């Protein structure tokens with residue numbers, strides 16, 4: 001007999017609340033309502049033309065087989081060049097493993113470093129899936145709060161209090177989803193001094209607007225850096241990401257990858273090579289546009305009396321504390337959607353510390369941002 005209890009061991013794995021807001025928004029759109037979408041972190045630009053040309057060419061050449069599990073040599077070489085050119089970090093192609101998107105590599109890197117029952121430190125708020133992925137990998141998430149009063153910077157002294165014999169890794173993300181904050185060099189140095197492996201989710205590294213993009217590898221070798229093509233390269237659906245690890249750990253990472261994925265899609269890897277070789281100008285133009293939007297949204301929020309109270313300088317997000325703290329952020333976002341037609345992400349998606357906040361994504365045109373903020377302001381809900 002098929003019984004729903006069969007899957008009850010997964011009951012603690014939550015869904016993305018922003019997805020539920022999105023589903024409701026789609027329903028409203030199908031009923032003829034106009035919706036402005038600020039709930040997702042998905043660039044509203046097309047992937048670089050070089051990616052498309054490369055894929056068409058690869059398909060003609062029938063480049064759609066399995067590849068070496070760690071990825072095409074040409075792509076790993078380009079990633080080595082990128083880390084040297086863009087972050088001043090010297091690595092070897094043998095330290096790189098390519099996969100279908102960074103999401104899977106988050107899981108892989110936790111399995112790699114953290115045995116069952118060990119602890120992995122994360123921040124609260126943090127990217128929605130971290131806590132779930134750590135649990136799925138059989139480890140225990142240990143939480144360090146980030147506070148708006150500290151500009152959402154990580155307080156390493158507080159983190160130190162959470163270290164135990166079971167701590168196997170610290171998972172960070174800078175520039176950060178959902179706050180848009182870039183961790184300072186002091187924070188990175190203090191983290192490196194702890195001498196504990198850091199899994200550094202660097203998917204927004206290139207979207208750092210006020211300081212030179214950096215990798216945690218600038219601070220420590222004891223790092224599994226995870227990066228990908230979804231954000232700066234506007235290639236979300238292409239599913240291409242990679243990790244960089246010390247040589248000592250790459251063999252185990254490779255074994256996991258062989259068993260769980262075999263290899264990343266060959267023609268998408270070919271596109272990754274083209275983009276890394278040829279699309280820097282296009283991506284820098286998108287970055288410039290994101291920075292215009294960041295400045296625009298921060299100025300407009302201030303003008304409307306809705307100052308977020310801290311300075312986001314990376315990725316494409318702003319967290320905002322709404323006044324009606326009796327409502328959960330999910331219920332609040334649903335109400336905002338129904339009353340204004342603006343879709344936003346509930347802060348709860350990003351941990352209990354995100355409760356009472358919403359996340360606005362400015363991966364949207366200035367015209368839409370302006371219309372959305374005016375609607376939010378006029379609704380007097382915020």
Ligand SMILES: Cc1ncc(COP(=O)(O)O)c(C=O)c1O
Nearest residue numbers: 101102103127177203228230241
């Ligand atoms: C911090 C962070 N890491 C990872 C991802 C997932 O990236 P990918 O599309 O490469 O799986 C996202 C997507 O929003 C993200 O915000």
